[in-house]
Amino acid sequence: MSEPITQHIEVFGRVQGVGFRPFVHRTANALGLEGWVRNVDGHVALTVRGRPDALRELVVEIRAKAPPLAAVDRVHVRAAPAATAPVGGGFTVRASRADRAAAEREVPPDAATCEACLRELFDPADRRYRYPFVNCADCGPRATVITDLPYDRERTTMRHFPMCASCGAEYADPADRRFHAEPLACPRCGPRLAWDGLTGEEALLAAVRTVADGGIVAVKGLGGYQLMCDATDPAAVAELRRRKRRPVKPFAVMVPDLASARRLAHVNGTERDVLISPQRPVVLLTARQPRRPGPRPAAGGAGRGRGPAALADGLAPGVHPGVRRTGLFLPTTGLHHLLLRELARPLVVTSGNIADEPIVTDDAEARRTLATVADGFLTHDRPIRARYDDSVVQTARGGVLMLRRARGYAPAPLAVPVAADVPLVAAGAQLKHTFTLARRGRAHVGPHTGDLADAATYDAFHHAYAELTRLTGIAPRAVAHDLHPGYLSTRWALAQDAEHHFAVQHHHAHVAAVAAEHGLTGPFLGIAYDGLGLGDDGTLWGGEILIAGLTGYRRAGRFARAPLPGGEAAVRHPARMALGYLYGAEPLGVPRPPPWLTRPFTDRLDAREVRVVRTLVERGVNCPQASSAGRLFDAAASLLGLCDTVSYEGEAAVALENAAGVLRADALPWRVVRVNGLGVYDPSPTLSALLQGLADGVAVPLLAAAFHTAVAEATTALVERALAAGAPRTVCLGGGCFQNRRLLADVGRLLRDRGLRVLTGRTVPVNDGGISYGQAAVASARLARQAKER
Structure with missing residues (x-):
């Protein structure tokens, strides 16, 4: 032996x-x-x-x-x-x-209630029966309760709750699944619910009665407050929209189990797996045709014990107006399970905030901010340490595509393929803001902050940055940022006292994020389609073909430029963008559509606005030029009568994708020309054909599908030109336009048919939420190159 x-x-x-x-x-x-x-x-x-x-x-x-x-x-x-x-x-x-x-310090994400804890939650013989904060070593809060590392109870917000003898015995028993489960608690020693003077079960039932009676409740969740109402009640949903100032953007809906999700939407195998995963993200699914809702339980907990079979079929039309897809997710905590069991119906569960402000985490702040929105507050006495909104994903080609990386996923680190010894922070962009801390090949992407548009969001970013730097132990000595000097993230980055500052072009960051996620270290061909980003020539970009590596890039192709009449106003008003294309598109040899073809469109708009916009375009006043794929989608949506004004970013593109559905259609005319050594997609023939199709009575869905096909074919032509000039045969698709599954599928299919390797973001969002990770990958590669050259 x-x-x-x-x-x-x-x-x-x-x-x-x-x-x-x-x-x-x-x-x-x-x-x-x-x-x-x-x-x-x-x-x-x-x-x-x-x-x-x-x-x-x-x-x-x-x-x-x-x-x-x-x-x-x-x-x-x-x-x-x-x-x-x-x-x-x-x-x-x-x-x-x-x-x-x-130390290499990693903060574990929160995890949804596991099956063992769920059985205890609904077992009358168990001492944690109906206890909302049930958890064990395999589930429960992590990132939202950690105050410091190493991870022990005294370094979490659970330090305020001394364990009772029974919990202490479980915590100390190696054979128990709660052995060293730091957030463990029970009704005797753990957090308690509260509602306007009521506690525990009475507080829960008061919230249930409010929702059942058509009210709106603010619920203290894991990473922030959430607003809830009956998703089958049209009046409640409409009132939530009015109070939250969210006119049409779809709401997420929580359902108790997979069977309930399948009654409301089509669920494939990949979607099933991610719905029931410990991360519990919101999953965008194709909605079923609504059926008449079943009878609702009476207020006061009459739904108890009825179970999923009692769940009403169909959602109120206002939940996801005008779009075929609905965002569904399963309960993440014991509290969510109890609310759904009591109410026996799907619930709208949306961020506890007003419009685009950060999700609220502090109790006093919640009562101030949400007082005009909620009819009551179901809260508890465990503090929320870190702000984490719900994650959002969709699926394509059998894989999961991340749209918002937040609760359940963040801040678990990701690999950076070219490691650098210098710790760094990447400040991100302006919209869908995140930041990233990186060191030695590991990147910690911070929580989704939202749009850096006001003091509240900027303060939320500051707080999250301070917390994550402290927890990870990363003290940045290098800073990466966007080129745009007006971004708050750029201003913050330039104000940091660091040894190195790296300006990373917006679209390079987009495709670098995709490349880094897939471990690429060599050159690749990047396709970056989004709304707007500042180019290295001082103009606005957004429809770009780049030959790139992690350390740099060169432009190989683009979309034709068009003016943004009124600047930012054109982003909010797709009709203005359409007028910009009609009156001022980059002249590339194709005449603009004649007045008789454009008149049906302009006649349905305000005549004064049309005159003002035309004057702005013809005089070149406040009309920045942009080569933007996103703005082209906006223009097409408006020309087809789908969306003239938007209340949230991407609304027009969503309407266009929704109209196209799964229809197959031959491409509208398109044209690629050579301008100053670059391949340029000229969309003028495409837009003229849209108007001609409308004049000929062609159905809008067919025209929307044909538009998508045209963009995909033009993209392929731009790629083929780049390949002929020696571009790599691995293609990275990045930018918010590739959230459009129709565009992603059409472009991917055409490129794969030509033998190309096609990659897109999966664990990192292709939208601006992934910009900071791309910046970090670029900065890390540049630092590594500098170290090698020394």
């Missing part, structure tokens, strides 16, 4: 807050090993003594059989003195120890 040996093992990755120490404890005991395990700042360390084969098996188990919420990046093993694992001491969990100087 081999002599016992002693080893010190360090495990890096997502290994705190995920039941990792209990897993190591069970595994080591099963293998007959002695020693100890502890959290050491951002990782897990263990010293183990036993037979060499048993120690080898332990490392194999650590790598291959870690708990479901864990992610092991690497394992370091080295010999250790025998005295560090005393013989006869068994295997124990030791107190955590801070070692900030050498």
Whole structure:
């Protein structure tokens, strides 16, 4: 028999807050090993003594059989003195120890209630029966309660709740699934619900009665307050829209289980898997045709025990007006499960804020901000440490595409393919703002902040940045930012005292984010289609073909330019953008559509506005030129009568995609020409054909589909020109326009048919929420190149 040996093992990755120490404890005991395990700042360390084969098996188990919420990046093993694992001491969990100087610190995301806890929640014989804060080592709050690392109860907001004897026994029992589950609690010692002087079960039922009676309730969730109402009640939904100042943007809907989701929408296998995942994002699904809602339970908890079979079919038309897809998600906490069980109907669950302000986290702030929105507040006494909104995803070609990376996913780190030793921060863009901290090939993308448009959002960014730098231990010495000097994120970046500042062009960041996510280190062909971003020539870009690497790029193609009449006003008014194309599109040899063809469009607009816009365009006053794919989609949507004014970013493009649906149509005419060495898509023939089709009585959905086909074919032609000039055959699709599944599918199919490798963002949003990650990848590669050149 081999002599016992002693080893010190360090495990890096997502290994705190995920039941990792209990897993190591069970595994080591099963293998007959002695020693100890502890959290050491951002990782897990263990010293183990036993037979060499048993120690080898332990490392194999650590790598291959870690708990479901864990992610092991690497394992370091080295010999250790025998005295560090005393013989006869068994295997124990030791107190955590801070070692900030050498730490790699990872903050675990929140995880939805697991099945074991859910069974307890609805088991009358269990001591946690109907306790909203039920959790264990496999589920519950993490990022939203952590105050510091290493991850232990005293460094979470649960430190305010001393454990009772029963919870303490579970916490200390290696055989219990709540062994070292830091947020564990029960009705005797944990957080309690509150509602206008009521607590516990009475508070819950008061909220239930309010929703059942058609009211709106502000509920304190994991990462912020949420606003809830009956999703089958048209009046309640309309009132929520009025109070929240959200005219038409679709609401997310929470349903109790997968069967309920399938009654409301079509759910494929990939969508099923992500709906029931621990991350519990909002998933955009194709809605079924609505049926008459079933009878609603009476107020006061009469729905208790009825279960999912009682769930009403069909949503109020105001939930997702005018679009075929609806955002559904399953409960994330015990509180959500209880509310859905009581009400037995789908619930609108949307961010607790007004319009585009940050989601509210503080109790006093919630009552100030949401007083005019909510009819009551269902709150509790556990503080929210970090702001995390709900994540949003969709699926395409059997994969998940991230639209908003927030609760459940952030701030778990992502790989950066070219690592640099210099710690850095990437400040992101202006819309859908995130920031990214990176060091040594790992990028921590911060929470979704929203649009940096006012003081509240800017303050939320400052708070999130301060928290994540402290928790990760990353003290940036380099800063990356957008080229646009007017972005608040750029101004913040330029004000930082750093050794290095890197300006990263907006569309380079878009395609670099896709490349970095897929581990590319060499050159690639980037297609960046979005609304607007400042180009390196001082003009506005948005329909770009780039030959790029992580450190740089050159422009190979673009969309034709058109004026934005009134500047920012054209973004809010697609009709203005359409007039910009009709009266001032870049002259590329094709005549503009004749007045008799444009008159039906201009006649339905305000005559004075048409005159003003035409004057602005002809005189070149306040009409910045833009080569933007997003603005072209806006113009097409307006010409087809789908959307002349928007209340949220991307509304016109969503309407155009929705109109096209899954119809197949031959492309409208399109044209690619050469201008100053670049391939340029001239959309004038495409837009003229749209107007001609309307004049000929062609159905709008068919024209919308044909428009998508034209853009996809023109894109392919631009790519073919770049390939002929020696461009790489790996293509990265980035930018917010590729949230459009129809465009993504058409472009991807045409490029793959030509033998190209086509990549797009999956774990990182292709919209501006992924810009900071792309900036970080570019800055890291530039830092690495500088270090190599020294």
